[in-house]
Amino acid sequence: MKKFLVSTFIALLTLSSVTISTASHAQQMTLQQAMDQLQQAKANGWVGEQPNGYLGVVEQTATAQQIAERINEARRQEYTRIAEENDIAVADVELLAGKRAIERSASGHFIKVDGQWRKKP
Structure with missing residues (x-):
């Protein structure tokens, strides 16, 4: 009986750690994964x-949110680095980067104009 309880406990522990690991994996996306999915997410109209x-x-x-979060974290770090190197405000770097990103967006991808999402012509 004791052996059965120990075996059952170990099985449950193993199962719960697999479930936790799988759940956290589903919730976590690396920057590389986000970058790999970015163009498709833009084409799908998700971001x-x-x-x-x-x-x-x-x-x-959930996927769109994770892609945006990971890439925005990396962008924020890069904008901060550029601002510090050039002794300018991060907000100035952000605005310039935003202007360039919108200009470079492909036709049919979404861009935010005057607070509204629109497909770029």
């Missing part, structure tokens, strides 16, 4: 470029 230099979520999905 778009904003004038503030960051991606915005157009269609609320």
